[in-house]
Ligand SMILES: Nc1ncnc2c1ncn2[C@@H]1O[C@H](COP(=O)(O)OP(=O)(O)O)[C@@H](O)[C@H]1O
C-alpha cells in the first residue's frame with residue numbers, strides 16, 4: 001500500500017510545487033477509539049493547481065471526508081503536511097471553505113443570515129458591501145426570492161445551494177466540496193452540475209470535489225483521483241480532457257466515466273459493493 | 275377567535291355545572307362548596323391582602339430556588355455532556371436523584387435546616403437541579419458538531435464561536451431544560467410549602483395547608499385554582515415566546 005502511495009505521489013509531481021494551489025504531502029491519519037484503531041489515510045499525496053477542479057472518488061468509508069477535513073484544517077493529520085499557496089495549513093481559515101456532506105446551515109438564521117455569517121467575519125468589508133455580496137451569491141444560485149426563508153422550509157437541493165452561496169461569498173481561494181449533492185435526486189443534481197460549471201467558469205476557483213458518483217466526477221473534474229480503502233490511499237489519477245460545459249449524457253464523458261468505474265472496481269478487489 | 279369562544283364556553287360551562295351541582299345540596303357545602311363561595315373567598319383574600327402576599331412569597335421562593343437550580347444545573351449538565359467519566363459519575367447521580375420525588379427531600383431538609391426558609395430553598399433546588407442537569411446533558415449531546423465545524427472554517431473562533439454558534443445551536447435544549455426545571459421547581463416548592471410550616475412567609479402552599487387545618491374547603495379549592503393559574507401564566511410568559519421562536523426557525527420537531 002505504501003509503495004503505491006509513494007508511486008502516485010511521484011507521478012503527480014508534474015504539477016510543480018510553485019504553481020500548485022494545494023499540496024498534500026504524505027498525509028496519514030488514524031482514528032483511535034475504544035473499540036478499534038482505524039487507519040483512515042495512509043501517506044496520501046496530491047497536488048491541485050490553481051483554478052483546477054480535482055474530483056476525489058472512492059467507496060464509502062475510504063477516507064474522503066477525512067482527507068477534506070485535513071485540507072480544510074479542521075482535522076490535524078498524524079503525519080504529513082498540507083500546504084496552501086506554499087503556506088502550511090495549521091487550522092481552518094476562510095481561504096478554504098467547505099460545502100459539507102450533511103446539512104450544515106444554521107437553523108437559527110434565515111437564508112440571508114446564513115450567507116452573511118461568513119461575510120460578517122470579513123473585517124475588510126463594510127456593512128453594505130456585505131449585504132450586496134450576499135444578495136449577489138444568493139441570486140447566483142437562484143435563491144434571491146428565498147432570502148427571508150427559514151432553513152427548514154427549504155428542499156434538500158435549495159439547502160445545498162445556500163451552503164454553496166455561503167461558501168462562495170467570502171471569496172475563498174479554495175472550495176472544498178464533500179459529496180454536496182449525494183442526498184439529492186438525480187434531476188436536482190444534474191441542474192446543480194450546470195450551476196457549478198457556470199460558477200466555476202466565472203470565478204475559476206480551485207476546487208476539490210469529493211463524490212462516489214463516477215459521472216458526477218467526470219462531469220466536473222479536470223482530474224479524478226481514485227481512492228481505495230482500508231487504509232485510504234490514492235490508487236490512481238485520471239485526466240479528463242473534455243471541453244466545458246459538460247453534460248453527463250455526452251457519450252465521450254460516459255466512456256471516461258466507465259473507464260474510471262472499471263479502475264475503481266479493480267482497486268476494490270473485484271466489485272465489492274459499497 | 276373561534277378558539278377563544280370555545281375555550282371560554284367550556285370553562286363557563288364547567289363553572290355552571292359545578293354551581294348547579296352544589297345547589298342541589300346532595301353534598302355537604304363544607305366538603306363541596308359552591309363556585310360562588312370559592313369566588314367569594316378569593317375576592318376576600320384578594321382584598322385583605324393575604325392572597326397577593328402569598329403569591330408574592332411563593333414567587334419569590336420559586337424564582338430564587340429556580341435561578342440557583344438552573345445556575346448549578348446548566349453548567350454541570352454541559353460538564354456531564356463533555357466527557358464520558360463525568361457522564362458516568364455525575365450523570366448517573368443526577369439520573370438517580372431525579373427519580374426521587376422532591377417531597378422526599380423534605381424530612382432531610384427539615385433535619386438539616388429546621389423549619390426555615392433555607393429548608394424550603396433546599397427542597398426547591400434539589401427538585402430543580404437534577405432535571406436541569408439531565409435535560410442539558412442530553413441536549414448538549416445532540417448539538418450537531420457540523421455547526422461548529424462550518425463556523426470554524428469561516429473564521430469563527432473562541433468567544434464568537436460560543437456566542438454566535440454554540441449558544442444559538444443549544445437553544446432547543448436550553449429551553450426544554452429550563453422548562454423542565456421550572457416544572458420541577460414549582461412542584462417541589464408546593465410540596466415544601468405544605469410540609470414545612472414556618473412563620474417567615476406565608477405562601478400559596480401554606481394557604482392550602484391551613485385551608486385543610488381550618489376545614490375551609492373554599493380556601494383549599496381557591497388556592498388550588500390560583501396555583502394552576504400561576505403555572506399556566508408562567509408557561510405563557512416565560513416559555514411560549516421561546517418555543518414559538520424555535521418552532522419558526524427549527525421547524526416542527528424543535529430539535
Ligand atoms: N471521528 C472519527 N472517529 C473514528 N473513526 C472515524 C472518524 N471519522 C472517520 N472515521 C473512520 O475513518 C474512515 C474514513 O471515514 P470518512 O473519511 O468519513 O470516509 P468517507 O468520507 O470516504 O466515506 C471510516 O472507516 C470511518 O469509520
Ligand SMILES: [Mg+2]
Pocket residue numbers: 064065066101178179
Ligand atoms: Mg464522507
